[in-house]
Amino acid sequence: MPSPLTVNAERLWQQLEELAQITDPDAPWTRRAFTQRYLEGRAWLRERMHEAGMTTRLDDAGNLIGTLPGSEPALAPLATGSHIDTVPSGGRYDGVLGVLAGLEAVRSLQEAGIRLRHSLEVIDFLSEEPSEYGVSCIGSRAMVGKLSPAMLDFEEPGGERLFDAIRRMGGVPEALSQPLRQPGALAAFIELHIEQGRVLESRQLPIGVVSDIVGIHRYDIVVSGQADHAGTTPMELRRDALAEASGLIKTVQQEARRQAEGSAYLVATVGRLTVSPNASNAIPERVEMVLEVRSNDAALLEGFFPPLLDAAQRQAEDTGVSIAATSLSEGLPTQCADEVQAQIAAAADSLGLSALTMPSGAGHDAVYMAMLAPTGMLFVPCLDGRSHCPQESITRQQAADGCHVLAETLRRLDRG
Ligand code: HGY
Ligand code: MN
Ligand code: MN
Numbered sequence: 001m002p003s004p005l006t007v008n009a010e011r012l013w014q015q016l017e018e019l020a021q022i023t024d025p026d027a028p029w030t031r032r033a034f035t036q037r038y039l040e041g042r043a044w045l046r047e048r049m050h051e052a053g054m055t056t057r058l059d060d061a062g063n064l065i066g067t068l069p070g071s072e073p074a075l076a077p078l079a080t081g082s083h084i085d086t087v088p089s090g091g092r093y094d095g096v097l098g099v100l101a102g103l104e105a106v107r108s109l110q111e112a113g114i115r116l117r118h119s120l121e122v123i124d125f126l127s128e129e130p131s132e133y134g135v136s137c138i139g140s141r142a143m144v145g146k147l148s149p150a151m152l153d154f155e156e157p158g159g160e161r162l163f164d165a166i167r168r169m170g171g172v173p174e175a176l177s178q179p180l181r182q183p184g185a186l187a188a189f190i191e192l193h194i195e196q197g198r199v200l201e202s203r204q205l206p207i208g209v210v211s212d213i214v215g216i217h218r219y220d221i222v223v224s225g226q227a228d229h230a231g232t233t234p235m236e237l238r239r240d241a242l243a244e245a246s247g248l249i250k251t252v253q254q255e256a257r258r259q260a261e262g263s264a265y266l267v268a269t270v271g272r273l274t275v276s277p278n279a280s281n282a283i284p285e286r287v288e289m290v291l292e293v294r295s296n297d298a299a300l301l302e303g304f305f306p307p308l309l310d311a312a313q314r315q316a317e318d319t320g321v322s323i324a325a326t327s328l329s330e331g332l333p334t335q336c337a338d339e340v341q342a343q344i345a346a347a348a349d350s351l352g353l354s355a356l357t358m359p360s361g362a363g364h365d366a367v368y369m370a371m372l373a374p375t376g377m378l379f380v381p382c383l384d385g386r387s388h389c390p391q392e393s394i395t396r397q398q399a400a401d402g403c404h405v406l407a408e409t410l411r412r413l414d415r416g
Helices: 009-020 036-051 096-111 138-143 162-168 173-177 241-260 298-303 305-317 338-350 396-415
Strands: 055-058 064-068 078-082 120-124 188-194 207-213 215-224 266-276 286-295 322-330 355-360 375-380
Touching: 009 036, 009 096, 009 396, 036 055, 036 064, 036 096, 036 120, 064 096, 078 096, 078 396, 096 120, 096 188, 096 396, 138 162, 162 173, 188 338, 188 396, 207 338, 207 396, 215 241, 215 298, 215 305, 241 266, 241 286, 241 305, 241 322, 286 298, 305 322, 338 355, 338 375, 338 396, 355 375, 375 396
Parallel strands: 078 120, 078 188, 188 375, 207 355
Antiparallel strands: 055 064, 064 120, 207 375, 215 286, 215 322, 266 286
């Protein structure tokens, strides 16, 4: 077996720093999909791909795909990648590390004079984070034909449809009624990502080999009551939408805690909520909120919310408040391919890096790529396991370790 590929850790770190500067200045680190800032980040990334000797294209879903040709063009390409969009005031490494480490692997292969048999794609998927349109993993979902017409009709608060936003990003939304790629179109897909949890750091391990990725169900919930004067309306006559909404949120939390004590992994969160009229002296008339439930057990995932909604609707009716819920998205739990897991573990071992096989509580584009090709993920630790916040942090060494294992795994997958 040839000696492991070396990567330029300093260059990778510089690029992480450079891309991080492309952020909304008043809310670092923010590069929301579909915004001008995001387009700036993409233009920067496209330049870096060209510098690395790659050709680039936007597919009809708005995914940016860099390609390094292989010596046997008849082979289906290998692919790696992740996303450069962020949550609001999110992290500098969530998604970005996977894209830039893929780019560094390409550069290192070129500089080592190594020509892979397979072409190698580095993909920046459009809008992995839950977007203002209410759905996440937009580019990877669309690539495999899982972005439904209903989702394409979702609107952001300003009224733009997702359909039109994808066009604005350079995609061709009309083409998304079909999968852009069929199973077998890629030889394998592998994504490097920060763990976004505390397991690796607490065990002082440098590499995680992901065994499976949680499924995520997201619901849009509207609670409707009646606006009234907060001073003159007696308690028993109120139709208080926020009071009923908060009761449902508390019940969700308590039930998730109860179920999480079981053997399967389950979490549930209401992280996004708007109230109107949102005045301190007016009884809340309307609450809109998004609930997400995650589990590695499909039956638990399916069965979690409906009974809670039922009970909350009955209780709310007693006070003249109605609760309606619509499904925004339903992602299934996903197994990572054994053969890709094995190659990641072998690559880490060849580099003298100990690795832990572990599940992912975060969702990733890899969930959709697993519908196309044997798919795997590898994690590196992040400080205190924190993510989706400005405190998200990794060390140069962690970035280098992840990139090294990614590059070595790609070489091993290439040899087959
Ligand atoms: O929400 C997630 O799991 C991912 O970080 N977007
Ligand atoms: Mn994220
Ligand atoms: Mn991510």
